[in-house]
Each structure stands twice: as C-alpha cells, then as structure tokens.
Amino acid sequence: MIEEKLKKQLDICMGCGYCRDAYGDEGWLEGLKTKHICPVREVLGFDTYTAKGRILLGRALYEGLMSYTPTAIDIFYQCTLCGNCEAHCISRGLPYVDPDVKVREIIKSFREIIDKGFLGVPEKIKNLPIRVSEYGNVFGDEAPISSTPYLKGNSDSETVYFSGCMVKFREGQIAEAVDKLANKLSLNIGVIDNELCCGSVLLRTGQVDRAEAIMSKNAEILNNLGIKTLITSCPGCFNTLKNEYPKHGLQLNFDIQHIIEYFSTNSQIKDLLSNSESKKVTYHDPCELGRLNNIYDPPRQLLQSIPNIQLIEPFRTRINSWCCGAGAGVQAGYPDLCKQIATDRFNELQSTKADFIVTACPNCQHSLGKVGKIFDIIEFLNKFLI
Amino acid sequence: MTQTMDAYNSLKEIVGNENISIDPAILWGYSIDSSIQEPKLPDMVIRPNSVQEVSNILKYANNEKIPVIPSGGRSSISGAGYSLKGGGIILDLTRINNVFIYEDEANVEVEGGCTFSKLAYKLKQKNLTIGSPGPFSAFSATIGGGLSVNTYAMYGANIYGVPAESLLSIEVVLPTGQIINTGSAANPKGKPIFRYCNGPDLAGLFLGSHGTLGIITKATFRIRKRHQEELYYDPVFDTVEKCTQCAIELTNTRFIGTLIQFPPIIYKQSGLDIRAKGGGMLVEVFGDPENIEHRKNIVESIISKFTDMTVDTPAPLFNAREFSIYRHMCCVNGRWAEFCGFLPFEKVSEYIKIAEDFIEKNKDLINRASLFPQIGAIYTLNCVNTYTLFMAYDVTPENIEASSSLNKDIADILFNLGVSPYWIGKQYSNAFNTRLSPNYVNLYQMIKDLLDPNAILNPGMFELEEEKKQ
Numbered sequence: 001m002i003e004e005k006l007k008k009q010l011d012i013c014m015g016c017g018y019c020r021d022a023y024g025d026e027g028w029l030e031g032l033k034t035k036h037i038c039p040v041r042e043v044l045g046f047d048t049y050t051a052k053g054r055i056l057l058g059r060a061l062y063e064g065l066m067s068y069t070p071t072a073i074d075i076f077y078q079c080t081l082c083g084n085c086e087a088h089c090i091s092r093g094l095p096y097v098d099p100d101v102k103v104r105e106i107i108k109s110f111r112e113i114i115d116k117g118f119l120g121v122p123e124k125i126k127n128l129p130i131r132v133s134e135y136g137n138v139f140g141d142e143a144p145i146s147s148t149p150y151l152k153g154n155s156d157s158e159t160v161y162f163s164g165c166m167v168k169f170r171e172g173q174i175a176e177a178v179d180k181l182a183n184k185l186s187l188n189i190g191v192i193d194n195e196l197c198c199g200s201v202l203l204r205t206g207q208v209d210r211a212e213a214i215m216s217k218n219a220e221i222l223n224n225l226g227i228k229t230l231i232t233s234c235p236g237c238f239n240t241l242k243n244e245y246p247k248h249g250l251q252l253n254f255d256i257q258h259i260i261e262y263f264s265t266n267s268q269i270k271d272l273l274s275n276s277e278s279k280k281v282t283y284h285d286p287c288e289l290g291r292l293n294n295i296y297d298p299p300r301q302l303l304q305s306i307p308n309i310q311l312i313e314p315f316r317t318r319i320n321s322w323c324c325g326a327g328a329g330v331q332a333g334y335p336d337l338c339k340q341i342a343t344d345r346f347n348e349l350q351s352t353k354a355d356f357i358v359t360a361c362p363n364c365q366h367s368l369g370k371v372g373k374i375f376d377i378i379e380f381l382n383k384f385l386i
Numbered sequence: 387m388t389q390t391m392d393a394y395n396s397l398k399e400i401v402g403n404e405n406i407s408i409d410p411a412i413l414w415g416y417s418i419d420s421s422i423q424e425p426k427l428p429d430m431v432i433r434p435n436s437v438q439e440v441s442n443i444l445k446y447a448n449n450e451k452i453p454v455i456p457s458g459g460r461s462s463i464s465g466a467g468y469s470l471k472g473g474g475i476i477l478d479l480t481r482i483n484n485v486f487i488y489e490d491e492a493n494v495e496v497e498g499g500c501t502f503s504k505l506a507y508k509l510k511q512k513n514l515t516i517g518s519p520g521p522f523s524a525f526s527a528t529i530g531g532g533l534s535v536n537t538y539a540m541y542g543a544n545i546y547g548v549p550a551e552s553l554l555s556i557e558v559v560l561p562t563g564q565i566i567n568t569g570s571a572a573n574p575k576g577k578p579i580f581r582y583c584n585g586p587d588l589a590g591l592f593l594g595s596h597g598t599l600g601i602i603t604k605a606t607f608r609i610r611k612r613h614q615e616e617l618y619y620d621p622v623f624d625t626v627e628k629c630t631q632c633a634i635e636l637t638n639t640r641f642i643g644t645l646i647q648f649p650p651i652i653y654k655q656s657g658l659d660i661r662a663k664g665g666g667m668l669v670e671v672f673g674d675p676e677n678i679e680h681r682k683n684i685v686e687s688i689i690s691k692f693t694d695m696t697v698d699t700p701a702p703l704f705n706a707r708e709f710s711i712y713r714h715m716c717c718v719n720g721r722w723a724e725f726c727g728f729l730p731f732e733k734v735s736e737y738i739k740i741a742e743d744f745i746e747k748n749k750d751l752i753n754r755a756s757l758f759p760q761i762g763a764i765y766t767l768n769c770v771n772t773y774t775l776f777m778a779y780d781v782t783p784e785n786i787e788a789s790s791s792l793n794k795d796i797a798d799i800l801f802n803l804g805v806s807p808y809w810i811g812k813q814y815s816n817a818f819n820t821r822l823s824p825n826y827v828n829l830y831q832m833i834k835d836l837l838d839p840n841a842i843l844n845p846g847m848f849e850l851e852e853e854k855k856q
Binding site: 008011014016020046053069075 | 410411412414415416418419431460461504522523525721782
C-alpha cells in the first residue's frame, strides 16, 4: 500500500528543480520570496538533498536499481520536513492548493519502509521509540526539568495545557510563561498529570506502529479528561493532535488550539501590556505552525498588541520561512546539521537588527537558542505585562 | 573502478572532500534532467568553486581521458546536463554563481552557475534587465547551462528574442583546461564590453553546443532599463489566418513584450468557452508611463481590424510572473516530451493546421493515455517559436511512452516543415546528424575534434562519436 502510493508520488515530479532555488522577490506564485529552498541542501551541498534529488534516489530505490546503503538512508532522514519545497513546488497548480508532489509524504514513506524493513534506521533515531515507550517522552528523561505542574490550574478546568516533550523536559520556562499570563488573565487552565509524548517525532521518522501505540494511549488519556479545549505551545504537538490523530483513526473529543490561537483571541491582553521604549522585534515562523497550518497573522497581531513595538520581517518569512533545522528527528539524529541550519537562520533573523527575536515553537527555540537569544512569544509578552 | 578511485583521490585535492562524491546514493541525484529520458548514473560528481578549479579538473580529466559532463540546473526537457552514456564526472557548477553589475558600462557579468532568476532579481533591484530574462525553469536553470542549450524565454521574446541576444562575451574553459574569453575580452587589456570584435565571434561557437566544446563559466550581458508598464490583451478570431496576420502586425510594432498564438483546441481544453474558430492570442505590451497610452491605442487599433471578440482569460493566467506567463494553459506539472523550434511567420497557419490534424488523427491514443496536447506559436523578433507537446498528467510508464511516441512522430512532420529546434539534447541528437546539412555537421565534427581531441566533454551528445566510428 505504501509502495503503491509512493510510486505514484515519485512519478509525478517533473524534475523542474524549483525545489532547489527560487531566488528573489518574485517566485512563480505571488507571495513566494526566497533564495534557496532546502536548508539541508544549503549545508550539505549536493543537489541530491533537494526534493528532486531525493525523488530521483527514491525512484532508484523503488525500482531496485539502488540498495538502502547508509548514505541513502541518511538522505531520507536528513530532512526536517519543513515543507519549503512543497510550498515552492510548481505542482501546486491552480488554484493554489496543496502540491501534487507531496515531498513530505514521500520522505515519511521511505522512512517507514526503512523502519519496517529493518534496513538500518540511524541509531539516534532508533532510540526515540524506546525512550518514548519507556519514559513517555522523546528524551528518555525520568523527570521534567523542573517540578510539575507548571500550571496551577484546577483539575476540573475545561481547558488544559499540553506541554509536549520539549517544554516539559527542556524549555520549561515556556510553560511558566503560559502560567503567568493565564493567571494575569484569570484564565483557568489545567494540566495533564500523565501526559505522554504526542507521537509526532515517531510518526515523522517513519516509526508508525510505535507512534500509533503511544498516540492511542494518549488519546485515551486525553479523551477521559472531559475537557473542551486543549492548548499547546508546540506546533508539532498541535499539528499531530489536530491533523494526524484523525488520519490514524483516533478521534479526540475536544478542540485543539495552538497557544497563539488561544491567546490572540483574548481581547484583554492588550490592556495588560505596557512598554514605553520603542523596540524592534522580528518573528520566526515555525514550519508546522505556518506552512502546515497557515497560522501567520495571529502571532504578529499578538506582538503588535505590545505598545511601541515595531515588527520587522526577515527576508524569508511566512510561507517562505527558513527552517530552524530541528524538525522530524534531525535535531536528534544529526545535531551538527541542525546546528548549521539554525546558525544560518539565526544570522538571518539577527540581520534584521531587531532588538528581540521571537518564535512560537519550543523546538525552534531550543534549536535557534543554541546559537543566540530567542524568546518564546508568550515569554516575550510577559516581559511587558503591567 | 581503479581509475575512478585514482581520479577521486586526485580531484578531491582540487575541490576538497566535501565537494566530491562517488557515493551512488549521491550520484542518483544527478542521474537525469527534467526530460523523460532514461536516467544514467555518473561515476562521480564534483562541485568546483572557481574557474581555476574547473580548469584543473579538465586538465586532469583530459590527461586521463575521463568523460566530463558540465551540469547546471538539469532542468532541460530534452536530455542535457547528465551523463548520456553513464559514467564520467558530473561537474555541478552551481557554486560558481556571482553577479557583478556595472551600471556605468551598461553590462552585467554573471558566473555560469548562477540561476536566471538570481540574475533577474539582482538586476530588478536596480530596475534593470538583460531583456529576455530566462526560461520557464529560471529558478533552477543556470546561465552557463542555458547558453549551452540555446535557452529560450517566453516573456519578452517578442521584443528581445532570446537571452543570448544581449550577450557580449563569455569565459569558457576548453576541454584541455585552457581558459579563454571572447569578444573584446580576448584582449587581455580589454573588458567584456562588445561581442563582435577581435576577429570571429567565438562566443557563438559555444552557444547551443550543449557543453560539448567547452564549459561556460562566465557571461557578460548588455543591460537596459526595465519597462514600467504592462498591458494585457486576449483577443480571439474567426480564422487562424486573421489571428496570424494580427499577430504579425502587432509584432512589427516592436513594443509587444510577449505574444503567444493558440489554436482553438487550447481554449477548449482550458475550459474557456469561445465561439471563435480561429483561436486567439495572449498579448503583453511593454511600455513606460510616457508612452503606454499611445501604445495602447495602436494595439487596440490593430486588434480591432481583425476581431471584436475577446475572451475572459482567468486572471491567474497572467499571475505567474515573468518566467511562466501562461502556466495555467501549459506546464503546471506532469511529464512530457516536447518539440520546439523556429519557423517563419508565413508558415504559422500551416503549422497550426498540421498540429491540429495530427491531434485529430491521434485522438484515440491521446484519450487512452489521458494526454493533454499543447500547441502554440510564440512570436519572437522576426519569426515564431512553435511548441508542440503531449502532457501526461496521469504519469504512468504507458502514458509517458505515448507522449514520447507522439512527440517523435510530430517532430518528423515538423522537421519536414522546416522547424529548427533550439534544444537538441539526447532527444534530438540523432536528428542533428540526420536532419541537418552534412557540411554543417562535418564542420561541427572538425571543430569538436580540434577542441576536444580525447572527446571527453559530454560524450553521446549529438551522437558524434557514433558517427565517427561508422
């Protein structure tokens, strides 16, 4: 089944190479503006790392002209699934819809084939499901970075905060910031004591069976909470819970919102913010929030609700945003590659000469934060609370 | 394998470990261009960073008699920029991509691995252009590759012709590793400011040579101010003849940027309901604030002599920017074989009739393979560029084979009509030998033998070696 779908996808690509470069402010569609397309190709150099190159390699693998060598396997795992190639793919056609060439699906399918066929999943990625099944998180940590719960909400709250692995175990200050803002707004947000990894990283690294196992457990836990809304700071968790769970037959009985959506509709926030000094801020669009879920304006509206704050866009922004390098297991499996992509992106953000760099994704923050200072958007808003 | 390993060990000294690979997984990414030809694996890929590195690589390859295939964006749809025979070294030239704009001297120097879109963007920031900005694949197609395959650009073709029309000079690395500059830059004290001087126009020798005679590592183009205004028209006509005559008159105004003539079938396929039996055209007028109104009056007056009908072309038709002006009607995705080439104005109506008859005659196969035929004539300076293709949106081996087979048949017919293709590639290499004048082919063979005595550059292209053996 995977193979059948995959064959069709591999065949469709016409090989125009729009997935390598799209220099300038006039892409082939209005709104496309970038220089290069694939952050991995820009670090590793060879065109094989573009979507077209991976597809050509994929065809050779599919047709048995090439075997699953360690390099071939790496080529399919050295992709952050940022979706920039799909955004610029000529096969998006008219009207401007999803591309016919679904590069992310192709990559995930090959990862699934490699995983199911025991063909040699890279070691650091192979460890992820072991950690998730034993510890419930991708880091394999036994306890969160600081004491839980971060949020002091009531257990009977209709809205709960889903931390996700990165916030719970690495970027705890984000949850604390959410807590602070929620308290200021007198919002009753609960926490989930026995929250498990959403399964996102396992899904995106092709380890579908193990992902589904944890997703199923998680769905049961979450559905039993009796809540109306689940909010999360992590675009990966958000996208997985909102879009991937139903695709895997798991219906969730509550609304799922990214923290940005949740707070941007709160009209009281603006009245709580004060700032007398003129400052510039630039915003990094996380791939899974922007390109995958089309959430571009709400974070900007939130930032612009702070008095005397001027928003400056980096050259590559919104649908053209450059990846932080962390996605889809690259941070775990290829930390050097991740760091180089992050450095490239951070330098671009810094070149705006903004006083602050802000994002809305704990994974982006973790990756870019290794290069320089970057704030989570809620953390940033808190700086200006009256 | 020993020769490959020896070459690998020697050449990595030139470009560094990270810019050379003999790993098959990496090599598959360089196995084909955008065409429907069969992929072939090279032995090695190298990413040089300077003309000197290119020269050193060629010196080594020439000594060792190792085939070298210069490669840019590999976006050709005729089979170019990859190893046609398998094996050899792919030279990925995309690291050599700087742009130097000399506004005072009205020229731009651009390195061979730069994409057409990057060049256009850099120039546009200064309100400049080389004229015809680059092909449909401008986001990946490189300057060196484009010039080597006689690239064609639809946008602005009516007034500017092809990108090479603005060419002043090129820097080329010969198969033996020597670096030469053409035109005024042939004088070591000179600058690349003029093409036709210092003896023969040697730049022309390398244009369209498909990388068989040398590797273009730099080009200098004349630059001009960009137009500020554009107007669009989409008239349709009673007869093909009226449409053609109108197109010729519009072209002769010398201020039409782009003009594409379509037969009726194209409108029908695109879901545009027109009653006109003669098809129609898309017209793009270039101008500036001080003359656009005057041009508008002239264009409307010419069109009104031939028709009062127009069609509501969907806005997105023109929304695809300068590298792909009418993508809605043409190549959104899918795969296909295509025959493009030049004809005089007087044969446009005949071409359209031949192409439409061909589609009618082959409609069973076209329907069976769910193919989407495309026919058009792009008015280009003093002639038209005709294109005929059979797009397979439902990409299966059978449908691709059907597209390929129809392309071969129509190409035979159109060669006999006098069409001269600008791409040759793998697809028309055999035609190069069999359709063109023997004296022309012999002269080319002599030049090839002289410049590339070991036949290392792009073997298989034009099928010259095969001919020599016979």
